[in-house]
Amino acid sequence: MPSAAAANPASPPAVQAAMSLARESRLLASSASILGWDQETMMPSGGLEHRARQLAQLARLEHGMATDPRLGDALSAAEAEVASLPETHPDRVNVRECRRDYDKATKLPADLVEELASVASIAQHEWAEARKASDFARFRPWLERIVELNRRKADCFGWDRADGERWDALADSFEPGCTAKHVSGVFGPLRERLVPLIEAVRTAPRRPDGRFNDHPMDIDAQERFGRFVCGALGFDFARGRLDRSTHPFCGGSHCNDVRMTSRYSERCLLDGLGSSMHETGHGMYEQGLDPAWISTPMGEAVSLSIHESQSRLWENQVGRGMPFCTWAKAQMGRHFGTAADGFTAAQVYEAANMVEPGFIRVDADEATYNLHVMVRFELERAMISGALEAKDLPGEWNRLYKEYLGLTVPDDRRGCLQDVHWSGGMIGYFPTYTLGTLYAAQFFETAREAIPGLEEGFARGEFRALRDWLNANIHRQGRRWLSDDLCRQVTGKTLGADAFLRHLEGKLRPMYGI
Ligand code: ZN
Numbered sequence: 322m323p324s325a326a327a328a329n330p331a332s333p334p335a336v337q338a339a340m341s342l343a344r345e346s347r348l349l350a351s352s353a354s355i356l357g358w359d360q361e362t363m364m365p366s367g368g369l370e371h372r373a374r375q376l377a378q379l380a381r382l383e384h385g386m387a388t389d390p391r392l393g394d395a396l397s398a399a400e401a402e403v404a405s406l407p408e409t410h411p412d413r414v415n416v417r418e419c420r421r422d423y424d425k426a427t428k429l430p431a432d433l434v435e436e437l438a439s440v441a442s443i444a445q446h447e448w449a450e451a452r453k454a455s456d457f458a459r460f461r462p463w464l465e466r467i468v469e470l471n472r473r474k475a476d477c478f479g480w481d482r483a484d485g486e487r488w489d490a491l492a493d494s495f496e497p498g499c500t501a502k503h504v505s506g507v508f509g510p511l512r513e514r515l516v517p518l519i520e521a522v523r524t525a526p527r528r529p530d531g532r533f534n535d536h537p538m539d540i541d542a543q544e545r546f547g548r549f550v551c552g553a554l555g556f557d558f559a560r561g562r563l564d565r566s567t568h569p570f571c572g573g574s575h576c577n578d579v580r581m582t583s584r585y586s587e588r589c590l591l592d593g594l595g596s597s598m599h600e601t602g603h604g605m606y607e608q609g610l611d612p613a614w615i616s617t618p619m620g621e622a623v624s625l626s627i628h629e630s631q632s633r634l635w636e637n638q639v640g641r642g643m644p645f646c647t648w649a650k651a652q653m654g655r656h657f658g659t660a661a662d663g664f665t666a667a668q669v670y671e672a673a674n675m676v677e678p679g680f681i682r683v684d685a686d687e688a689t690y691n692l693h694v695m696v697r698f699e700l701e702r703a704m705i706s707g708a709l710e711a712k713d714l715p716g717e718w719n720r721l722y723k724e725y726l727g728l729t730v731p732d733d734r735r736g737c738l739q740d741v742h743w744s745g746g747m748i749g750y751f752p753t754y755t756l757g758t759l760y761a762a763q764f765f766e767t768a769r770e771a772i773p774g775l776e777e778g779f780a781r782g783e784f785r786a787l788r789d790w791l792n793a794n795i796h797r798q799g800r801r802w803l804s805d806d807l808c809r810q811v812t813g814k815t816l817g818a819d820a821f822l823r824h825l826e827g828k829l830r831p832m833y834g835i
Contacts, residue, residue, distance in 0.1 A: 329411075329613070335402045336412045339395035340617050343419045346386035347616040351574035353379040358573065358580040361566040384434075387426045396420050409801050411619045418618030418800045421497065428477050437470050441746035448744030455734035457715050464711045464743060468704050471748045475705065488705045492749035495625045496756070498803040501702050504752045507759065508695050511818035516725055518826065519688055522676045523727065527834035533664050533672035534589050538657055543585045546656040547597035550649065554635060555788035556581075556601045557608055569596045571603035571632075576610040576620070590661075591673050594649075598640045602632035605788055609796025619799035625750070627804050629757025630764060631791065637687050637758070638765040638824065639787070644779035646670040652782075674828055678726045680735040688825055691758060692725040697740070697751040705748060760808060762821035764795070767812045 332340065353376055360372050386392075396419055403413040444463035451460035475490035485500055492499040548563055556563075561579035573579040581600040585593035606628060614620030622628050639645050643666070650666040676686050682693035700717060703709035709717060718737040719730040730736040742750055769775050772786050794811050801807075808816050829835070 329617075332412050332415075333399075333402045335395070335398040336416060339392070339399040339419065340415060342386075342389065342392045342395050343415075343422075344616040346383050349379060349383045349386065351616070353383065354572050355574050355578075355580070358582075361568075361570070362564045362580075362582060384426065387422065392419075392423055393427070396423060411614065411799075411801075414799065414801050415614075415617045415619050418621075422618075425478070425494065428479075429474060430477070433470070433473060433477065437474065437746050440466050440470060441744070444744045444746070445741065448738065448741070452734055452738040455732040455738065457733040457738060460738060460744070461711055461714075464714070467743060467746055467748070468711060471746065472705060486702075486706055488702045488749060491705065492752070495747075495750050496753050496804060497624055498805070499624075499626075499749075499752070499756075503805070504698060504756070507816055507818060508698065508752075508755065511691060511755075511759070511822070512695055512725070514818070514822050515688065515691060515825075518822075518829065519676065519678060519692070520727065521835045522688070522829060522833050523678065525833035525835050527832070529671035529675055529832050530668050531672050531675045533668050534591060534675065536589070536661075536664070537587050538590045538660050540585050540587055542657050542660075543590055543593050544583075546590075546653070547583060547585070547594060549652070549656065550594065551581075551597055551601040551604075553782055554598065554601055554605070554639075554784045556604050560608055561604055563597065563600070563604075569600050571600045571607065573604075573607060575615050576608050576612055579604045579607045591669075595636055595640060595673075599632040599636040602635035603628060605635075605791070606631040606796055609788075609792040611797050611799060614799060617799075619801070621800050623798075623800055623802070623807055624804045625753035626756035626760060627795065627807060629753055630760035631795070633758045633761035634765055634791070638761055639779060639784070641670075641673045641687065641828075642776065642779065643667075643670050644776045646673065647780045648782045671832060674832060676829060676833075678728055680722070680728060680730060681739055687758075688829065689726060691755045694751050694755040696721045696725060697742075700737075701743070701748050701751065756804070756816065759816055759818055759821050760804070762824045763808065763812050763814070763816065764791070765824075766820045 329337065329340065356372065356375060356379070360368075364372060396416060399416045400420070403410070403416050406413040440463070444460075444467055447463050448460050451457065471491055472487060475487040478490040478493065480487060480490040481500075485502070489500040492501070492504075544565070548558075551563060552558060560577045561573065561581065563581045563583060565584060566582035567584065569581075569583045571579065571581045573581075581597075581604045583593055583597040583600055606622060610620045610622070612620070646669045647666040650661070650664070650669050653661040674687070676688045678689050679685060682690065682697075685693055696718065699721065700709060700714060703717075704711065704714070715733050715737050722728045722730050722736070742748075768787055768790050772790060775787060778784070778786060795807065798807060798810075802810055805816055808814070
């Protein structure tokens with residue numbers, strides 16, 4: 322087995338030299354990632370100040386390695402060596418993607434990077450205070466600065482001036498190749514069918530039975546049950562962990578050391594279970610990356626949206642389906658004694674699929690979640706283009722919530738101040754949540770065609786065929802293709818909303834009698 326530090330011996334010499342340098346910064350980043358995980362799960366609160374210094378030092382060193390001119394020179398030499406190889410050859414992919422990362426890292430001047438980091442750190446504090454007091458005026462000057470700095474950042478990266486817009490350059494950091502035009506081309510048809518579907522649910526003749534969402538279960542037993550389910554889905558606990566944290570996430574250092582976290586609610590088993598299954602999707606993507614290519618693009622995930630497609634697939638396509646609910650309900654006796662005896666699998670299923678428009682994105686159900694994302698995409702796009710001034714954000718936010726979700730936003734705390742992303746300087750991030758949801762539905766339809774009896778197997782607790790299919794078709798591909806090219810490779814089609822809408826309508830129409 323090749324060691325993580327050595328270059329791949331089959332690669333030509335200039336490629337090996339470039340990859341050795343590229344691996345250095347990635348190796349350091351993987352150490353920072355373990356410290357970050359430790360901070361959220363194990364570290365006593367007294368460690369915070371020193372940990373911040375440790376992480377800042379590692380980030381500085383990593384940036385130095387990632388922008389080292391020697392790496393740029395080594396990549397130029399490697400580019401000549403791989404020029405005649407096919408586009409998807411691992412060596413060519415590694416050189417191309419390292420060049421993409423290097424150009425991104427070197428295009429921003431150091432003073433802009435520093436200014437962004439320091440403004441974002443104050444802005445996050447001001448945002449937290451403003452949110453508590455529901456006081457948009459307090460956050461507004463910081464939002465204006467964040468938008469201004471992001472516009473400068475986009476200008477440093479550059480974008481297609483004939484056919485694109487500034488927002489594209491920002492989204493590219495989270496989702497390589499993503500453009501506002503592509504996103505709105507996918508979101509438009511989704512919104513057209515989603516808004517009337519949710520309206521029909523609101524006024525539906527039948528109300529599903531949601532009582533299982535309000536049924537206290539022992540927290541420690543929930544955690545043990547979560548571990549049991551994640552293991553059954555195919556997460557390898559010899560190469561990963563599941564711990565508790567305030568905000569669930571998936572981190573770790575590489576494919577053989579994946580650190581997931583979840584959180585549990587006393588009142589509702591499905592909250593914690595859904596979050597554990599979500600992180601397991603992320604975790605199995607990380608574990609499925611090719612160990613032969615550790616610390617190179619061929620051993621890395623494609624993008625945020627493809628990562629999110631893996632988590633949403635296990636959380637929504639599998640976890641909210643009747644076959645899974647049937648199996649999971651049958652396992653509850655072993656973990657909870659008689660605590661869930663009063664419920665049937667059908668009641669668990671209905672509770673998992675309730676649709677309830679609300680103000681808060683992170684609490685939203687599978688259907689309305691995407692409308693929350695669309696509002697944010699439209700508003701950040703308009704702020705970056707200059708069509709919307711920060712001072713007009715609350716009014717526009719509230720207008721879109723009325724139009725898309727039929728809700729009157731009562732205050733900015735439950736409105737435009739609810740998310741951390743913009744205060745942290747992250748513009749161009751939100752659409753990846755919904756793109757991931759749509760990729761998940763499209764991948765799952767393809768998997769169902771490819772694997773006979775797939776969902777019947779779920780009802781018996783057999784999930785490995787799906788994990789192995791995702792492993793071969795998505796995880797092992799590394800960064801060989803950008804998101805939408807991967808989608809075409811796997812499903813034969815470019816990304817659209819149809820598969821997701823079929824999935825949603827197929828469940829909600831019978832459940833609500835519409
Ligand atoms: Zn996620």
